[in-house]
Amino acid sequence: MTLISQGQLFQYAEQQALQAVFRLVQSPAAAATYMALSQTAVGSLQSTETTMAGATISEYATSTGYARQAYGPTSPTAASPSQLWNTAQITWGPFTSAPGTCYWGIVCTAASGTAANTIASFLLASSRTPGVGDSLQCAAGTGAAGVGFICQV
Amino acid sequence: MPAGPQAAPPQVGERYTYQPADGKPHGESHKGSPLTAEMTELDMDAGTEVYVLDLDADSGWPHLQWTDKKGLPRITTFDPDEFAGDFQPLP
Numbered sequence: 354m355t356l357i358s359q360g361q362l363f364q365y366a367e368q369q370a371l372q373a374v375f376r377l378v379q380s381p382a383a384a385a386t387y388m389a390l391s392q393t394a395v396g397s398l399q400s401t402e403t404t405m406a407g408a409t410i411s412e413y414a415t416s417t418g419y420a421r422q423a424y425g426p427t428s429p430t431a432a433s434p435s436q437l438w439n440t441a442q443i444t445w446g447p448f449t450s451a452p453g454t455c456y457w458g459i460v461c462t463a464a465s466g467t468a469a470n471t472i473a474s475f476l477l478a479s480s481r482t483p484g485v486g487d488s489l490q491c492a493a494g495t496g497a498a499g500v501g502f503i504c505q506v
Numbered sequence: 507m508p509a510g511p512q513a514a515p516p517q518v519g520e521r522y523t524y525q526p527a528d529g530k531p532h533g534e535s536h537k538g539s540p541l542t543a544e545m546t547e548l549d550m551d552a553g554t555e556v557y558v559l560d561l562d563a564d565s566g567w568p569h570l571q572w573t574d575k576k577g578l579p580r581i582t583t584f585d586p587d588e589f590a591g592d593f594q595p596l597p
Contacts, residue, residue, distance in 0.1 A: 415562050415583040418536075420569050422581055442578055447533030447549050449585070464581070466563025486537030488548035 360504045363471040365403040370506070386472060387421035387464050388443055388502065389413075390489070391457035398457060398474055406467035410459065417452040419445055424460050424502070427494070438494025438503040446488035454482040458491070458502050475502040514595075515586060516558045516568040522593040524554040524572075532582075547575055550582065555596065 362370065373380040391398065392411040399409045413419040422443045429435040456477055463469035478499055483489045494501025516522070526535060531549035534541050541549060556570040559581060567583050574580050 415565050415567055416585070418532075418582055418584070420562075420581040420583040423579065442576070444548055444574065444578060444580055446582065447531075447536070447545070449533070449536040463563070464560060464569060468563065484537075486533035486541050486549070487545050488533065490548065 360473065360475055360502075361400060362473050362504070362506070363403065364401045365470045366472040384462070385464075386424045386426070386460050386462060387469070388424045388439070388491075389421045389459045389461055390419065390445060390452075390455040391459050391474075392453045392455055393457055395456055395476065400474075402471050404467060405459070405461055405469045405471060407471070410471070412459070413445075413452040413455065415465070416450070418447060418449040419452055421461070421464050426504075429506075430496070434505045436496065436503055436505045438496065438501045439491065441493050442490055443502075444488050444490045446483060447486055448483050448488070449485065451482075451484055454480050455489070456480050460502070460504075473504045475504070514590070516561075516570075516584075516589050516593070517595075518558050518560055518568075521555060521557050521596040522570075523596055524550060524552055524556060524592060525594050526552055526592045550580075551575070556593070 372378045390413045393409050397409055402410055425440045426437045427440050429437045458475040460472040461469040481489055492500055494503055528535055529552050531551050533549040554572050556572040559569040559571040561568055567586055568589055570582050570584055572580050
């Protein structure tokens with residue numbers, strides 16, 4: 354079973370993490386990462402998706418005014434398990450047509466394009482269905498559960 | 507009938523000002539009626555300065571980077587035809 358849950362790394366990131374910590378390869382160079390929004394139903398997102406082209410990704414369409422936003426994570430906490438989260442509020446929109454209902458945030462490696470690699474998924478506390486003219490906002494993380502997009506390893 | 511003058515396409519790395527003909531914020535203009543106070547606060551007002559970050563890898567539509575009224579960075583995808591009519595280049 355490869356269904357994904359909240360704050361979980363995708364296969365691509367799991368492999369990169371293991372390669373890095375076991376000194377098999379150099380870690381990826383420092384670079385920005387981006388938060389996408391996904392319409393995939395809860396229980397259907399597959400952790401084996403390695404790019405945003407995956408059949409179960411179902412990202413919002415850019416024709417709605419949507420664009421991926423910079424994730425801007427904190428440094429990992431000096432704790433076990435270690436966590437990081439978004440440092441600032443993240444806002445999508447305003448939407449120029451109704452983009453549908455989103456259930457997931459997905460961090461990936463590029464600002465656009467289906468070739469971007471998937472890093473981690475975050476299940477929204479509740480689904481959101483923005484209307485025309487609306488924007489969609491996520492609070493900055495604080496480390497507290499349920500605030501911001503927290504990834505834990 | 508001859509085609510009208512073709513507006514310049516968005517240039518990556520250039521700055522523009524949002525100057526819609528109706529003078530309304532971007533989201534409100536598309537909705538066709540006023541937004542809630544919360545959504546108005548997050549809308550892109552006329553006079554907003556934007557930076558063309560890049561073009562969408564799939565659709566080719568421009569990604570505009572701008573700062574909202576809360577001082578937070580935003581990226582919004584724009585219809586290139588709408589862009590041609592609503593944005594003026596900054597010197």
